[in-house]
Amino acid sequence: MSKLHYPDLQVCVLAAGKGKRMCSNLPKVLHKVLGRAMIDHVLHTVEALRPKSIALVTGHASEMVREHVGQPANLDWVIQDKQLGTGHAVQQCERVIRDVRDVLIVCGDTPLLTVDTLAHLVDEHRRAGTDVTVLTAKPVNPFGYGRIVRDESGNVTSIVEQKDATDEQRLIGEVSSGIYCVRHEVLFDLLHLIENRNAQEEYYLPDIVPLALKAGQSVAAVAMNDSDEMVGVNDRVDLAHVEGLMQKHIIQDWQRRGVTIEKPDTVRIEAGVKIGIDTVIQAGCYLIGTTNVGDECRVGPNAVLVNAWLDDRVNVYAFSHIHGASVGSDTLVGPYARLRPGAQLDEEVHIGNFVEVKKSVVGRGSKINHLSYIGDAVIGSSCNIGAGTITCNYDGANKFVTEIGDNVFVGSDTQLVAPVKVGSDSTIGAGSTITRNVTEGGLTLSERNAERYISGWKRPQKDNG
Structure with a gap:
């Protein structure tokens, strides 16, 4: 006060x-x-x-x-x-x-x-x-x-x-x-x-x-x-002039508060935005509305954040668009990613290039790294969603939810036709079209409309040696 x-x-x-x-x-x-x-x-x-x-x-x-x-x-x-x-x-x-x-x-x-x-x-x-x-x-x-x-x-x-x-x-x-x-x-x-x-x-x-x-x-x-x-405003020339003056003051104020702003003449930061210390805003970024950026984040270049919430140490790569979404700490977004309203990312999530997430929850440590659409979904922790995966959430009239448990591996080019549930620790083979619930554990494959389940199948493990 x-x-x-x-x-x-x-x-x-x-x-x-x-x-x-x-x-x-x-x-x-x-x-x-x-x-x-x-x-x-x-x-x-x-x-x-x-x-x-x-x-x-x-x-x-x-x-x-x-x-x-x-x-x-x-x-x-x-x-x-x-x-x-x-x-x-x-x-x-x-x-x-x-x-x-x-x-x-x-x-x-x-x-x-x-x-x-x-x-x-x-x-x-x-x-x-x-x-x-x-x-x-x-x-x-x-x-x-x-x-x-x-x-x-x-x-x-x-x-x-x-x-x-x-x-x-x-x-x-x-x-x-x-x-x-x-x-x-x-x-x-x-x-x-x-x-x-x-x-x-x-x-x-x-x-x-x-x-x-x-x-x-x-x-x-x-x-x-x-x-x-x-300075008052009488026409749109005045409006642009006043906005330029205010933008200069706002940017300098954030710089004095511990925010690095690269090429500030290319950046737009609106009056309702909040930014934490040691954050870097790169060239061409737009921070719009009530956007809140935490400490030690990196945004840009040419990223657009509209009414977005970023916790600490979030890295938003080039040309990504985050609108009405929240992003947990230590998360990576982009480049060229789009988070639409209602997207909620937990901590240590990876959202890669050309991935769109809408009205979905993505659990801690999960990765959606390439060319995917995730809409109206709840994804657990430590999941890997392969390239080209789509949640088919819309039948032309209604939206349906896809639920994915923890530690799930979804192979590339998979279609999850909602409403559908995928059990924890399960694996879905590449190119599958999933129309029925997937049992926990094991491997699920589909060829055209057929699905078969292989009990006890073990996923290959990375050699960390």
């Missing part, structure tokens, strides 16, 4: 914009950045402040946003029926904000924001005792942002939006992030005074700055350390 706690702080998240430039049926804040919707990134950040509550302002396709977010206990929904500007959006929160000291206002399309930056803003606002504090930055390219106008003494006098700025004002390098911390006692009085005399005929939140100064209230600016945090 976060050590931060602001029980007298209300957070207001602005997420009502249409996002026309996204050219999408999806609300802008629901577009994903490294596997999470933008609004999820922002809510996760502000929740770490542990404020009294969060007011989420929605407008365009509010039902979709609400369905996605759900109903956290500390979240109030606010509807902005008409998108009349950021000042108007915050004004709609008046009915839900009460009994707090300050209101923190953030944008729902700024997924790079960090909790440390927001905490610094709130702390500085309170330390200075100001009425209005704006979070500012000095980006390399200030285009599109409201400029911070100061007087000769360096005091903030106004914030001028890009579209309303003069040529001289557009040369100013310090810009507003659109994030404010405002004393609750003055916020809504200021908002009710805002007018829409501007090029967009909207009620701009930054207009509270000159209004506060006119009323004799104090205004301050707090600079963020990294201007990337304030």
